[in-house]
Amino acid sequence: MIFKSYQILYKVLAKSAYVNIALNSGLKSVNEKDKKVITRIVYGVIEKNLFLEYIIKQLTKKYPHISDAVILKIGIYQIYFMNEPEYAVVNNMLKLAKKLKRSPSFINAVLRRCKDVKMPQDDYQKKSLEYNAPVWAIKELEKDYGRQTADLFFSHPKKQLIHIRHNPKKITSQDFEKYLDFERDKKTEYGYYVCHNTLKKLNNIDNSLFTVQSLGSMAVCMAADVQDGDKVLDVCAAPGGKSVFLSQLAKISLISCDIHPHRLELINSYKSRMGENNIEVILNDATKFIPQWERRFDVVLCDVPCSGLGVLNSRSDIFEHKTLDIINELTKLQYEIISTSSKYVRQGGRLIYSTCTILKKENQDIVNKFLRNNPDFESAPVNIAVNSLNIGNYVQLMPHISDTDGFFIAKVQRK
CATH class of the missing domain: 1.10.287 (Helix Hairpins)
Incomplete structure (x- = not known):
């Protein structure tokens, strides 16, 4: 059990694997009782990673090898947050160190002193x-x-429920709701928050009846206000959730793009499962201008690559390998994508710019700069049913206001 926790955390902390993917893969052959403990340790270590790093740094002159660091984090987390007897935790970590051919004496020395570390006095460090x-x-x-x-x-507390929506091609909302347990599940503006038991039951029945999609992601699509006959372009579409939802909101023609070939497979798989085979999927770099698309589309969706800091509520590992310098570089890409994509919007058409972050430099600042440099576009109101922080015509979803991840949505229209 401890070794399995180590294997999963090593993939996340040393190899930059997504924690949910590494966990699901690592738990395939594990019994239910051990799954619960391993899941708690893995998510616990990720959610307390900076605290655990602080403890280790206070007790070591040089930051340890990544294998030692993962062993120590598992041990320190259990001692501080799982009320496990210290002697039992230390013994288990020493066995793990021996199994991995690491230094048991080093692990022992750090773990024995971990409760003696004083916390920082600086407010920001705290x-x-x-x-x-x-x-x-x-x-x-x-x-x-x-x-x-x-x-x-x-x-804001971590979200325990998962947001889903029904597939209108396969089932009505009334029939779908018969599968839900409204003592634990709840209806939202565009879908449902459901517990893990409901999700498991639905998967066992038919996974084409519904899809997991965040309320924020759905709000982006609703802001586009697509109408029958619209020509729509989704320039950064993978894994395809927004393209598929847009296709189900009205009778539209839609081109769905991504720069990575392997991610096009995700879009194709998603649209097939949901019965939206009319979506045209194309390999394309959103920063490169396509002359034949100029002023062709009624709606262009730019859900640009971003820091993802808005999903902290559901992705505790979101800050791994993120720095302010990296985000500043991202803003250059974001502006390049909105500038190129705007060329595809017809007169009277609209462009939706969205991110899953809360930083103004990736959001309002990008759109404001675009509007200053493109006087033939104007800001338009974003109309959605979700509570939000409104900044002029722009919308910023926040977990504590909107009951979903931190999404930004802006709409600009060609005059």
């Missing part, structure tokens, strides 16, 4: 350890929204 967020991210949000909103964002 918040960083409490929220499992780097200091730069806390300061950025305070600068953008003020301290109160930043604290509410970072301290």
